[in-house]
Amino acid sequence: xxxxxxxxxQPQADGESWKIRGQFHQDQWYEDAYGQNPVPxxxxxxxxxxxxxxxxxxxxxxxxFSSQRLGFELEVDTTVYPAQISASxxxxxxxxxxxxxxxxxxxxxxxNTGGLILPGTYLIAISANGTLGPVxxxxxxxxxxxxxxxxxxxxxxxxxxxxxxVAAYAGPNSxxxxxxxxxxxxxxxTGSAPDSFGNPTSFTFFAISPDGLGLPDDSFHAFAVxxxxxxxxxxxxxxxxxxxxxxxxxxxxxxxxxxxxxQWQNYTVSLYYRPGGVVQPLxxxxxxxxxxxxxxxxxxxxxxAFIAGDVVIMRPxxxxxxxxxxxxxxxxxxxxxxxxxxxxEAGNLVQIIAGTGAWSAAKTVASNxxxxxxxxxxxxxxxxxxxxxxxxxPTSLTSITxxxxxxxxxxxxxxxxxxxxxxxxxxxxxxxxxxxxxAGDFFPMRYQPFREVYIPAQATASNFTIARQF
Amino acid sequence: MAFDDLIxxxxxxxxxxxxxxxxxxxxxxxxxxxxxxxxxxxxQSHARFRSSFALDGANRKTLAQAVLELRNCxxxxxxxNPANGKLQCSIKRGLADQQPAPITGSNYNTAxxxxxxxxxxxxxxxxxxxxxxxxxxxxxLQIDGRSINDTPxxxxxxxxxxxxxxxxxxxxxxxxxxxxxxxxQVIDVPFAVAGIPNFxxxxxxxxxxxxxxxxxxxxxxxxxxxxxxxxTTVKAAHLASMVGAICGIKYDQLSF
Numbered sequence: 001x002x003x004x005x006x007x008x009x010q011p012q013a014d015g016e017s018w019k020i021r022g023q024f025h026q027d028q029w030y031e032d033a034y035g036q037n038p039v040p041x042x043x044x045x046x047x048x049x050x051x052x053x054x055x056x057x058x059x060x061x062x063x064x065f066s067s068q069r070l071g072f073e074l075e076v077d078t079t080v081y082p083a084q085i086s087a088s089x090x091x092x093x094x095x096x097x098x099x100x101x102x103x104x105x106x107x108x109x110x111x112n113t114g115g116l117i118l119p120g121t122y123l124i125a126i127s128a129n130g131t132l133g134p135v136x137x138x139x140x141x142x143x144x145x146x147x148x149x150x151x152x153x154x155x156x157x158x159x160x161x162x163x164x165x166v167a168a169y170a171g172p173n174s175x176x177x178x179x180x181x182x183x184x185x186x187x188x189x190t191g192s193a194p195d196s197f198g199n200p201t202s203f204t205f206f207a208i209s210p211d212g213l214g215l216p217d218d219s220f221h222a223f224a225v226x227x228x229x230x231x232x233x234x235x236x237x238x239x240x241x242x243x244x245x246x247x248x249x250x251x252x253x254x255x256x257x258x259x260x261x262x263q264w265q266n267y268t269v270s271l272y273y274r275p276g277g278v279v280q281p282l283x284x285x286x287x288x289x290x291x292x293x294x295x296x297x298x299x300x301x302x303x304x305a306f307i308a309g310d311v312v313i314m315r316p317x318x319x320x321x322x323x324x325x326x327x328x329x330x331x332x333x334x335x336x337x338x339x340x341x342x343x344x345e346a347g348n349l350v351q352i353i354a355g356t357g358a359w360s361a362a363k364t365v366a367s368n369x370x371x372x373x374x375x376x377x378x379x380x381x382x383x384x385x386x387x388x389x390x391x392x393x394p395t396s397l398t399s400i401t402x403x404x405x406x407x408x409x410x411x412x413x414x415x416x417x418x419x420x421x422x423x424x425x426x427x428x429x430x431x432x433x434x435x436x437x438x439a440g441d442f443f444p445m446r447y448q449p450f451r452e453v454y455i456p457a458q459a460t461a462s463n464f465t466i467a468r469q470f
Numbered sequence: 471m472a473f474d475d476l477i478x479x480x481x482x483x484x485x486x487x488x489x490x491x492x493x494x495x496x497x498x499x500x501x502x503x504x505x506x507x508x509x510x511x512x513x514q515s516h517a518r519f520r521s522s523f524a525l526d527g528a529n530r531k532t533l534a535q536a537v538l539e540l541r542n543c544x545x546x547x548x549x550x551n552p553a554n555g556k557l558q559c560s561i562k563r564g565l566a567d568q569q570p571a572p573i574t575g576s577n578y579n580t581a582x583x584x585x586x587x588x589x590x591x592x593x594x595x596x597x598x599x600x601x602x603x604x605x606x607x608x609x610x611l612q613i614d615g616r617s618i619n620d621t622p623x624x625x626x627x628x629x630x631x632x633x634x635x636x637x638x639x640x641x642x643x644x645x646x647x648x649x650x651x652x653x654x655q656v657i658d659v660p661f662a663v664a665g666i667p668n669f670x671x672x673x674x675x676x677x678x679x680x681x682x683x684x685x686x687x688x689x690x691x692x693x694x695x696x697x698x699x700x701x702t703t704v705k706a707a708h709l710a711s712m713v714g715a716i717c718g719i720k721y722d723q724l725s726f
Contacts (some may be wrong), residue, residue: 004698005714019699
């Protein structure tokens with residue numbers, strides 16, 4: 001016996017016979033679980049060149065504050081007037097690829113052993129052709145808390161044709177997806193046995209790289225470069241005097257300093273400008289200890305980390321935080337005996353750039369004492385002692401570069417933007433570069449990579465003086 | 471009730487034309503909470519079927535189109551109650567859930583093993599059992615396939631996602647078996663549906679639509695659903711008002 005669902009029942013002319021029409025039926029189709037498995041495939045949602053591009057991923061292994069934030073390669077040329085700021089990185093692929101993407105499930109499964117993936121939520125996309133894409137829709141993987149040895153598996157991938165170069169992207173959210181490598185070369189992910197096209201239908205991720213190239217993005221059109229005056233990048237700034245390297249640390253001396261012992265222990269000292277060289281290293285090091293005029297810092301990746309003549313700033317260590325304040329008693333130091341000028345910061349912006357609350361929206365300063373800033377309203381994310389903040393001018397200068405067409409056929413790394421510095425005076429600048437679409441729209445700059453740099457006075461480039469207070 | 475309001479407000483019906491008990495029973499079935507996995511892979515619970523839609527001047531459609539789209543939102547069957555002539559409403563289900571008791575007018579009141587929506591075993595009763603040895607007129611049985619235009623391997627539609635602040639969302643469901651058997655061609659057929667409020671309901675409706683289009687055949691593969699058609703030797707008048715009912719067919723020559 002076979003079941004069928006009645007579609008129509010019509011009497012014949014005499015009513016003694018009926019014409020029955022149906023369609024074969026199976027009960028299990030109407031189980032709730034049948035409808036929920038397999039899970040649905042998603043549509044393409046991003047792309048078409050009309051969206052706002054994803055935040056720029058320079059693809060450079062330059063990260064500020066222990067990889068908390070991407071940077072890009074920055075050059076400052078002070079031999080020209082005004083100084084020229086140039087940035088290098090990888091340009092997003094913005095030409096749609098004709099290769100057809102695979103259909104993927106909405107969700108992935110996880111295992112708590114066998115890998116190196118930490119708990120959290122991840123998005124995954126499969127590329128049909130390496131860094132050129134196109135990529136599939138995003139698969140969500142929720143790795144539960146418990147172990148740090150997790151793996152993620154994406155199963156049920158359906159390919160329409162043979163892929164040129166199967167690869168994968170992954171990241172914690174859609175604006176931070178990072179190339180994990182081609183299947184043939186990466187150890188982060190492996191594929192299952194091939195289907196009839198030679199493509200794997202299941203992918204297992206053992207690790208997820210936090211940094212690298214971003215997604216191909218056909219909305220990308222050009223770069224937006226935003227320069228903002230840094231009113232205070234730290235509690236003080238100074239030029240490095242003598243540097244004495246040791247095995248694992250370096251002593252850097254600051255003439256004229258009169259600090260108390262270990263006043264700067266656990267503070268972060270950052271490079272703002274290195275004269276004599278065009279490429280500006282990105283250096284943020286935590287102070288091990290200090291004497292009256294000397295900081296002891298780790299060597300870091302650069303040996304030694306700092307050299308004589310470097311312009312550095314000492315980051316604040318937020319000792320005063322509340323729902324609407326942030327501050328540091330060390331705004332008052334031997335370099336700045338009076339600290340901040342009372343209420344001189346009103347109207348400026350305070351931006352947390354590392355630690356808790358990093359790159360939540362900048363807040364307007366309502367008032368300030370010599371050591372504490374009070375903002376209008378309250379913090380979006382309550383800062384704590386890990387929060388490193390800077391004070392910015394409320395206005396910025398944004399310029400859009402010429403359009404960039406990148407089909408990935410040539411090396412994508414290189415100069416992406418070169419703009420004149422927005423100052424001819426000795427001034428520190430926050431440089432943020434974002435990927436913009438044809439209309440000049442871009443993700444908010446707080447999601448884009450950034451660098452901070454000190455621009456020396458331009459009148460006599462070799463004879464600049466810097467303010468003690470940055 | 472939204473469906474009721476739509477027909478009563480814009481169609482040639484008033485609420486007194488509705489067979490209220492059947493509408494209430496259908497609504498109660500839709501209200502049953504079922505579990506599902508949300509986008510974060512967390513088990514949640516919501517009503518089996520709900521609808522959420524708006525008709526406005528910028529998106530005009532005929533009443534017939536609106537009714538069809540809402541029917542597809544939950545697999546709704548409309549028919550006439552033969553006892554009182556009123557419009558009755560039911561939901562497409564498996565035999566045990568849809569026809570749990572013997573049906574007046576049926577020639578076969580033996581319980582048939584079935585499975586319920588929650589996956590547990592149950593029994594149901596056929597609206598009629600047609601037999602090639604008796605109730606099917608000789609040489610009239612033919613089994614047709616659905617046309618290519620009625621056999622999609624992918625169903626796509628847009629909806630407002632209640633789990634994402636009612637933003638525009640879309641769902642595309644592909645049947646991998648049908649995709650492969652069609653020579654790796656995507657065959658899209660418009661799925662007229664409105665009011666889907668979330669991915670889970672959308673996925674369940676899309677999967678059932680694909681199953682009804684693809685897997686209703688004697689081979690139990692994705693080659694397309696088959697449509698039996700035949701003349702009876704008996705009066706089957708009670709079936710005239712039972713479109714959507716589940717019947718049985720026996721035909722020894724075809725081994726079923």
